Every structure is written in structure tokens, then in C-alpha cells.
Amino acid sequence: MELYVAESAGFCMGVRRAIEIAEGVARKEGRTVYTHGPLIHNPQALADLRGKGIVPLEEDDPVPRAPVIVRAHGVPPGAMNRLERAAERVVDATCPKVSTIQNRIAEFSDRGVAVVIAGDADHPEVVGLLGHARGPAFVVGSADEVDGLPAGLGPVVLVSQTTQDEAVFETIRDRVLARFPGAETLSTICRSTHRRQEETRALARRVDAMVVIGGRNSANTCRLAEICRGMGTPAYHVETAAELPLAELRRLERVGVTAGASTPAWIIRDVVAALSGTAAD
Ligand code: SF4
Known part of the structure; x- marks a missing residue:
């Protein structure tokens, strides 16, 4: 079997940076530190972080008097504001690319522009982006949802979740422009996502099946699998090497491997070793 591994597979800059910040705080403090929600959407990496004293706070958990990492x-x-009032100190590990979109949303709404965000309404990044609007703001997950936006919004700007599928964003952008001619549209999909999706598409075109590695609760990983399936290429979404249907995959001639932005390098290495038959027993 020929194996092709995407160069862009694995941690993006923002995730790597947040993990390094959290590990640095935990090391310096020498005690348990907390993250506001799971630092990344990957159960295996979270278990690893827990071992280093980095513990995620769930939605309803009281905020402890300890350092909390965003x-x-x-x-x-x-x-x-709530975190700053309750925690001993807050360390902001928001990805700089996300901060830029947050700031632009605030600026647009200060100028009276209604903000439309193309993304998943429940995703924490989108919840954060929406919260930075200081006027009318909406989330749409598909072009059809654009039809449900209120009429008479005045000036409109469209932005996107950083990990939005580019093809979906384009259909949303076309519908926004049809409904609100003159709307400003900004694709704020980050370059790392762009590159990962492009490489996944290119690989999916030339292989018999794709293995997509990452947490099942990772939206950007699920999106990679959807991109492959949308192109007619079977995609196996696995969290670890143990989930690989090896007998099935080894019957194929060409297999591609990609991974989401929150998949650690060691899991990718394990999967590649298992697929290529070089894994230690
Ligand atoms: S996907 Fe892009 S914007 Fe999102 S955390 Fe990673 S680098 Fe930042």
C-alpha cells in the first residue's frame, strides 16, 4: 500500500501556542492550573495535559482561585470579565488570528454594521466572536440560513469562523450578496485551515481512501472527513491507531492521511506506523 501523509497534518500555530502557554504556566506555578473549557478537542492530548497538572473547567464548574487559561x-x-473577577489570574491564550477577527467585529458593529458570521453557532470560537459584536449579529451555518436573516439590516459584513469549509463559505457569501447587495464579505478562514483543507482535497483526489485523525468532537477534523466524503473518497475518521480497520485499508493501493488542528504529532506517528506495518507490537 502506498501511503501519503499531508504535511499540514496536526497542530496549527494557535493550538501549539495555547498548549505551550498552558505548559509554561503549569511549570512555573508548580500546582494545578485550569483552562476555560478543554484546551483542545482531543481526548488523548487532554489526558496528557491532565498529567502535567492542566485541568479543563467544564461549563458549570465554579472558577477556582488559581490561574485560569483562556x-x-x-x-x-x-x-x-467573569473569569477575571473569580480567578486568581487569567492567562489569555486566544489565538492572535481569532483576536483579530474579534476586534474587527467590534469595530464593524461600532460603525453600525450588522455582523453575519458563517460558522457553527455552538462552537466556542463562534460564541466568542458573536460576543464581540456591539450591535446586531447573527450566525449562519449554511446558505439557506441566510434567507432567515431579518430584512432591513442596513450595512452588513460577513466574516467566517477560522475553520470554516471554504466551499461552504463561498455558497454563504453568494447568498449574502444576493440578499444584501453591497455587503462587505471577508473570508477570515485562517491560512493554516486553508492549507490543511487544500492539501486534504489534493490527497483525496489521488487515493482510494483517506484516514482522518483527530477527536470526534473536533469540528475541524470532522470537516476534513466531510470534505473527503463530499469528493466521493471514503474517509475513516479515527482518534487513535487502535481504531484503524487495518485489514480493510491494507487491501487498498493508495491511502492518504491527514489530521485536524488539535491532533498531537505522536498520534499521527502511531497511525502512520500502524498503516505502514512498522509499529512496534
Ligand atoms: S485554526 Fe487558525 S485561527 Fe484557529 S487556532 Fe489554529 S491558527 Fe488560530
Whole structure:
């Protein structure tokens, strides 16, 4: 079997940076530190972080008197204020690319522009982005949802979740422009996502099946699998090497491997070793 591994597979800059910040705080403090929600959407990496004294706070958990780290997705200003009041100190590890979009949303709404965000309404990054609007703001997950936006919004700007599928963003952009001629549209999909999706598409075109590695709760990983399936290429979404249907995959001639932005390098290495038959027993 020929194996092709995407160069862009694995941690993006924002996730790597947030993990390094959290590990640095835990090392310096020498005690348990907390993250506002899981630092990344990957159960195996979270278990590893827990072992280093980095513990995620769930939605309803009381905020402890300890350092709390804000993850790469960012938070709405109200949540940041609450954390600052309750925690011993807050370390902001919001990805700089997400902060830029948050700031632009605030600027647009200060100028009376209605903000439309193309993304998943429940995703923490989108919740954070929405919270930075200081006027009318909406989230749409598909072009059809654009039809449900209120009429008479005045000036409109469209932005996107950083990990939005580019093809979906384009259909949303076309519908926004049809409904609100003159709307400003900004694809704020980050370059790392762009590169990962492009490389996944290119690989999916030339292989018999794709293995997509990452947490099942990782939206950007799920999106990679959807991109492959949308192109008619079977995609096996696995969290670890143990989940690989090896007998099935080894019957194929060409297999591609990609991974989401929150998949650690060691899991990718394990999967590649298992697929190529070089894994230690
Ligand atoms: S996907 Fe892009 S914007 Fe999101 S955390 Fe990673 S680098 Fe930042």
C-alpha cells in the first residue's frame, strides 16, 4: 500500500501556542492550573495535559482561585470579565488570528454594521466572536440560513469562523450578496485551515481512501472527513491507531492521511506506523 501523509497534518500555530502557554504556566506555578473549557478537542492530548497538572473547567464548574487559561478559541468579553473577577489570574491564550477577527467585529458593529458570521453557532470560537459584536449579529451555518436573516439590516459584513469549509463559505457569501447587495464579505478562514483543507482535497483526489485523525468532537477534523466524503473518497475518521480497520485499508493501493488542528504529532506517528506495518507490537 502506498501511503501519503499531508504535511499540514496536526497542530496549527494557535493550538501549539495555547498548549505551550498552558505548559509554561503549569511549570512555573508548580500546582494545578485550569483552562476555560478543554484546551483542545482531543481526548488523548487532554489526558496528557491532565498529567502535567492542566485541568479543563467544564461549563458549570465554579472558577477556582488559581490561574485560569483562556484557550485558542477565545471567549466573549462578558466571560472574560467573569473569569477575571473569580480567578486568581487569567492567562489569555486566544489565538492572535481569532483576536483579530474579534476586534474587527467590534469595530464593524461600532460603525453600525450588522455582523453575519458563517460558522457553527455552538462552537466556542463562534460564541466568542458573536460576543464581540456591539450591535446586531447573527450566525449562519449554511446558505439557506441566510434567507432567515431579518430584512432591513442596513450595512452588513460577513466574516467566517477560522475553520470554516471554504466551499461552504463561498455558497454563504453568494447568498449574502444576493440578499444584501453591497455587503462587505471577508473570508477570515485562517491560512493554516486553508492549507490543511487544500492539501486534504489534493490527497483525496489521488487515493482510494483517506484516514482522518483527530477527536470526534473536533469540528475541524470532522470537516476534513466531510470534505473527503463530499469528493466521493471514503474517509475513516479515527482518534487513535487502535481504531484503524487495518485489514480493510491494507487491501487498498493508495491511502492518504491527514489530521485536524488539535491532533498531537505522536498520534499521527502511531497511525502512520500502524498503516505502514512498522509499529512496534
Ligand atoms: S485554526 Fe487558525 S485561527 Fe484557529 S487556532 Fe489554529 S491558527 Fe488560530
